Amino acid sequence: MPSQATLDHRRVQLALRKATLRDFLRIWRAFDIHDISGTWGPVEEALVQLIENRGRMSSGLASAYYRQHRRELEVPGRVNTKLATIPQDEIVVGLRTVGPLATAEYLARGRDPEDVADKRLVVAAGAVGTYVLNHGRETIVDSARTDRQARGWERVVTTGACSFCQKFSGRTAPLGTDFAVHWSCGCTAETVF
Numbered sequence: 364m365p366s367q368a369t370l371d372h373r374r375v376q377l378a379l380r381k382a383t384l385r386d387f388l389r390i391w392r393a394f395d396i397h398d399i400s401g402t403w404g405p406v407e408e409a410l411v412q413l414i415e416n417r418g419r420m421s422s423g424l425a426s427a428y429y430r431q432h433r434r435e436l437e438v439p440g441r442v443n444t445k446l447a448t449i450p451q452d453e454i455v456v457g458l459r460t461v462g463p464l465a466t467a468e469y470l471a472r473g474r475d476p477e478d479v480a481d482k483r484l485v486v487a488a489g490a491v492g493t494y495v496l497n498h499g500r501e502t503i504v505d506s507a508r509t510d511r512q513a514r515g516w517e518r519v520v521t522t523g524a525c526s527f528c529q530k531f532s533g534r535t536a537p538l539g540t541d542f543a544v545h546w547s548c549g550c551t552a553e554t555v556f
């Protein structure tokens with residue numbers, strides 16, 4: 364069973380994602396699938412900034428939670444939590460893949476433009492939320508790696524998690540294992556001592 368601190372932490376991370384998605388919708392509106400090259404630039408720039416800002420918050424929340432979780436379990440010693448960042452290049456490539464590149468490809472295949480626009484919005488929203496929450500998840504997993512008392516970490520799923528996440532729920536992953544996610548994954552990690 365995840366601790367109360369872990370459940371609280373998962374809740375604040377999900378609230379952060381929700382707030383991020385509201386901003387995402389405002390930004391995404393400026394992307395016109397009939398004028399991809401004319402509209403994508405500023406959208407990309409704003410999304411990268413949004414992901415970096417909210418990602419920093421996600422990492423900060425995870426770091427504070429990590430210490431709290433440790434304190435509550437009365438784990439001895441100290442840990443230097445590591446605030447995770449994601450390289451900007453990686454974010455840009457991901458956004459272009461789900462945004463302009465996929466849009467152009469589906470339109471070229473003759474798909475209904477309205478369907479393409481709807482689908483791209485959903486996929487891009489999932490990607491943005493995932494990038495933001497990856498900051499917090501990586502902060503926990505990376506901090507555990509340098510924590511002498513940690514034995515591993517467990518995946519804590521959200522209600523309605525997909526079968527992939529359910530399968531790994533509650534299993535202890537060894538230190539050094541990366542946190543595998545899919546678009547729109549809302550899971551978090553809890554360090555096992």
Ligand SMILES: [Zn+2]
Binds near residue numbers: 547
């Ligand atoms: Zn998940």
